[in-house]
Amino acid sequence: MSCTILIVDDHPSFRASARVVLESEGFDVVGEAVDGASALQECCRLRPQVVLLDVQLPDTDGFRVCSEITSHAQHPIVIMTSSRDGSDFGPLVSTSGACGFVPKAELSGERVQELLGP
Amino acid sequence: MSGLRRALGLVAIQGIVVGLVALAIVLSSDHVEGKAASAALGLFLGWSWIGVGLYAWWRRPDNRFGVLMTAVGFAYFLGVLANADAPWLFTLGVIVSSLYLAVFAHMLLAYPEGRIESRRLRRVLAGGYTLSLVGPVPTLMFADSDRLGCECPESVILVADDDTLYRIFDGLTSALAVALVGYVLYVLVKRWQVASPPQRRAMAPVLWSGICLLVVLAGSLTSQAVDGPDAVYDATTLLGLVFFALTPYGFLFGLLRSRVLQAGAVTELLHRMGDAPDRSGLREMLSAALGDRSLQVVYWLEDKRRWVDAGGRPAMLPDADDPARATMRVERDGRAVGAILHDRTLCDDPELVRSVAAAAGLSIENERLQAQLRARVEELRASRARIVEASTAERRRLERDLHDGAQQRLVALSLTMRLAQTRLHKDPDAAEQLLGGAQEELAHALEELRELARGIHPAVLSDRGLGPALEALAGRSPVPVELDGTPPERLPAAVEAAAYFVVAEALTNVAKYAGASQARVCVSRSNGHAVVEIADDGVGGADPLRGSGLRGLADRVSALDGILKLNSPAGAGTLLRAEIPV
Numbered sequence: 001m002s003c004t005i006l007i008v009d010d011h012p013s014f015r016a017s018a019r020v021v022l023e024s025e026g027f028d029v030v031g032e033a034v035d036g037a038s039a040l041q042e043c044c045r046l047r048p049q050v051v052l053l054d055v056q057l058p059d060t061d062g063f064r065v066c067s068e069i070t071s072h073a074q075h076p077i078v079i080m081t082s083s084r085d086g087s088d089f090g091p092l093v094s095t096s097g098a099c100g101f102v103p104k105a106e107l108s109g110e111r112v113q114e115l116l117g118p
Numbered sequence: 119m120s121g122l123r124r125a126l127g128l129v130a131i132q133g134i135v136v137g138l139v140a141l142a143i144v145l146s147s148d149h150v151e152g153k154a155a156s157a158a159l160g161l162f163l164g165w166s167w168i169g170v171g172l173y174a175w176w177r178r179p180d181n182r183f184g185v186l187m188t189a190v191g192f193a194y195f196l197g198v199l200a201n202a203d204a205p206w207l208f209t210l211g212v213i214v215s216s217l218y219l220a221v222f223a224h225m226l227l228a229y230p231e232g233r234i235e236s237r238r239l240r241r242v243l244a245g246g247y248t249l250s251l252v253g254p255v256p257t258l259m260f261a262d263s264d265r266l267g268c269e270c271p272e273s274v275i276l277v278a279d280d281d282t283l284y285r286i287f288d289g290l291t292s293a294l295a296v297a298l299v300g301y302v303l304y305v306l307v308k309r310w311q312v313a314s315p316p317q318r319r320a321m322a323p324v325l326w327s328g329i330c331l332l333v334v335l336a337g338s339l340t341s342q343a344v345d346g347p348d349a350v351y352d353a354t355t356l357l358g359l360v361f362f363a364l365t366p367y368g369f370l371f372g373l374l375r376s377r378v379l380q381a382g383a384v385t386e387l388l389h390r391m392g393d394a395p396d397r398s399g400l401r402e403m404l405s406a407a408l409g410d411r412s413l414q415v416v417y418w419l420e421d422k423r424r425w426v427d428a429g430g431r432p433a434m435l436p437d438a439d440d441p442a443r444a445t446m447r448v449e450r451d452g453r454a455v456g457a458i459l460h461d462r463t464l465c466d467d468p469e470l471v472r473s474v475a476a477a478a479g480l481s482i483e484n485e486r487l488q489a490q491l492r493a494r495v496e497e498l499r500a501s502r503a504r505i506v507e508a509s510t511a512e513r514r515r516l517e518r519d520l521h522d523g524a525q526q527r528l529v530a531l532s533l534t535m536r537l538a539q540t541r542l543h544k545d546p547d548a549a550e551q552l553l554g555g556a557q558e559e560l561a562h563a564l565e566e567l568r569e570l571a572r573g574i575h576p577a578v579l580s581d582r583g584l585g586p587a588l589e590a591l592a593g594r595s596p597v598p599v600e601l602d603g604t605p606p607e608r609l610p611a612a613v614e615a616a617a618y619f620v621v622a623e624a625l626t627n628v629a630k631y632a633g634a635s636q637a638r639v640c641v642s643r644s645n646g647h648a649v650v651e652i653a654d655d656g657v658g659g660a661d662p663l664r665g666s667g668l669r670g671l672a673d674r675v676s677a678l679d680g681i682l683k684l685n686s687p688a689g690a691g692t693l694l695r696a697e698i699p700v
Binding site for chain 1: 521522525526527528529530532533534536537540559
C-alpha cells in the first residue's frame with residue numbers, strides 16, 4: 001500500500017507541481033490545504049501518514065502548525081518545505097517536531113522517502 | 119469719550135452741590151456735637167468716595183466698580199439728613215443712614231469685575247439693602263428721643279415709647295446685620311483664597327480695607343446687640359470710620375502702585391533683555407515683569423500659519439471668552455511675531471501688558487526665529503524617521519513580492535523540468551507537454567521580475583531620461599494619459615526619480631480611485647523648479663492623509679526641498695502638483 005500524503009501550501013502552482021511529482025513516484029496524495037487552519041482540519045479528517053507543510057502560510061506560521069499536529073498521539077510525520085533554504089530557519093525545523101526539511105525546488109519522492117527512513 | 123467726560127463732570131458738580139448741602143445741614147443742626155469736626159469729616163469722606171469713584175469710572179468706563187464707589191459717596195451724604203432739625207427730614211435721614219453700608223458691601227462683592235454673577239449673592243445683597251432701610255424703622259416707631267439719649271427731633275413715625283419692643287427689634291436687626299456682614303466676609307475671604315497671585319495683588323488694597331471695615335462693623339453691631347459699654351461702641355465706630363475713609367485711598371494706592379511697578383517692570387525688563395536671554399529666560403523675565411507665573415510665550419510661524427511654543431511644538435491660543443486666560447499679540451513692523459498668554463486679571467491693566475509686550479518685541483522676534491528653526495528640525499526629524507520606515511517597509515514588500523511571485527514560479531518550474539527529464543525517454547509526449555507548461559511559467563516569472571525591477575528603479579529612466587520613462591508609464595496606464603511635455607534636457611537623477619515616482623503614484627491612484635476617463639501629465643521648468651503636474655477628470659475628493667502613498671511622496675519631495683500640493687475638490691477632478699528645486 002502506498003504512503004498517503006497531505007500537501008499544505010497557499011500557492012496553487014506549487015501544490016499542482018508537487019502532486020504530479022509525488023504521485024509519479026508512487027505516493028498517494030489524499031488532500032491539499034491552503035492555510036494552517038484547514039491543514040489541521042484535513043489532518044483530522046483524512047489521517048494522512050505524511051504532511052508536506054510549507055513554512056510560510058497566510059494565517060499562521062508553519063512551525064506552529066507543525067507543533068500542533070505533532071502534539072497529538074498517533075500523529076502523522078511532518079516534512080517542512082519552503083522556497084527558502086533550510087539554513088534560513090536555524091534550529092526551528094528540529095524543535096518544531098518535524099521529521100525534516102526539503103527545499104521546494106528539490107522536492108521528489110526519493111527525498112521524501114529518504115526522510116521517512118526504511 | 120467727550121460724552122463720558124461731560125457726564126462725569128455733571129456727576130462731579132452734583133457731588134459738590136450735595137456735599138455743600140450736607141455741610142449746611144450739619145452746620146445748621148441744633149442736635150450735633152462738634153459741628154465743625156463732624157462737618158469736615160463728613161465732607162472729606164463723601165468727597166473722597168465720589169472723587170476716587172469718578173476717577174475709576176473715567177479710567178474703566180466699562181467696569182461698574184467706579185459707579186458703585188461714586189454711589190457709596192452719595193449714599194453717605196444721604197445719611198447726613200439725620201442731622202436735620204425738621205422732624206420728617208430727620209426721620210427720613212435715620213432710615214437711609216445705613217444705606218451707604220449696603221452700597222459699600224455691594225461694591226466689595228462686585229470687586230473687581232464690577233458686577234455680581236451669582237444669583238445667591240444677589241439675593242443676599244437685596245436682603246442687605248432691605249435691612250439697611252427697614253432696620254432703623256422699629257427704633258423710630260418705639261423709641262423717643264429721651265430713650266435714644268440725644269437732643270434730636272422726635273420721629274414722625276413714633277407710635278409709642280416701648281422699651282421691650284424697641285429692644286426686641288433692635289436686637290433682631292443687629293443679629294441679622296451681623297449674620298449678613300459675616301456672610302459677606304466669608305465670601306470675600308473665600309475669593310481671596312482661590313485668587314491667583316496677580317489677582318491677589320490687584321485685589322489686595324480694596325479687599326483688605328473692606329474686610330477690616332466689615333470686621334469692625336460686625337464687632338460694633340455685636341456690642342450694640344449685647345448692649346456693651348459705650349466706650350467700645352465709640353471706639354469701634356471711630357475705627358470703622360478710619361477704614362471707611364481708607365478704602366478709596368487703598369484703591370487709589372493700588373492704581374498708583376501698578377503704575378510705578380509698571381514703569382519699574384518695563385525698565386528692569388529692558389535692562390535685562392540686554393543679557394541675551396536663553397529659551398526659558400525670556401518667559402521667566404516676562405513672567406517676573408508681569409507677576410504672572412502662569413505666563414506663556416508662543417510664536418507665529420508665517421509659512422506654516424500656526425502658533426508654536428519655544429520648542430517648535432504646535433501651540434493653541436486661548437479662546438476670546440476664556441474666563442482664566444487672555445492673549446496679548448506682539449507685532450513688529452505690522453507683522454505678527456508672537457503672543458503673550460497671561461492671566462486674565464492682567465487685562466485690568468492693559469497698558470502694563472502692552473508696554474511689556476512692546477519692550478520684549480525684539481527678543482520675541484529673535485526667539486521666534488529660533489522656534490521656527492526648532493519646528494523645522496522637528497519636522498525633518500519626523501520626515502527622516504518616516505523615510506527610514508518607508509524604506510524598511512519597501513524592502514519587506516520587495517521580499518514578499520519576490521517570494522510570492524517569481525520565486526514560486528521558478529520552484530514550480532524546477533519541479534516540472536525534473537519531471538519532464540524523467541519522462542523524456544519513457545513518455546516523450548508527456549515530457550513535451552510538461553516543457554510547454556514550463557515555457558509559459560517561465561514567461562510569467564520573467565514578466566513579474568520585470569515589473570518588480572521597474573518598481574525599484576526603472577532602467578529607462580536612468581538610461582534615457584524622464585521623457586521616455588513617463589511615456590512608458592503613460593503607455594502602461596489603464597486610464598488614457600496625455601503627456602503634455604517634459605524638459606528636453608536631463609535633470610539631476612534624484613529630481614528625475616522623484617518626478618517619476620510622483621507621476622507613477624498619481625497614475626496608480628487615478629486608476630484605483632478617481633473614476634476618471636483621462637489624465638494629463640506635464641513636467642516643466644519654471645523659476646528654478648521642476649514642476650510636475652498630474653490632472654484627471656475624475657470624482658475628486660482625494661484625501662491627502664489616505665494611505666501612505668501620498669505621504670511617502672511628500673517626504674520624498676520635501677527631502678529635495680520641494681513641496682507637494684493636492685487640489686481635489688469633490689466632483690471636480692484632482693490636480694497633484696510637485697515643485698522641486700533644480
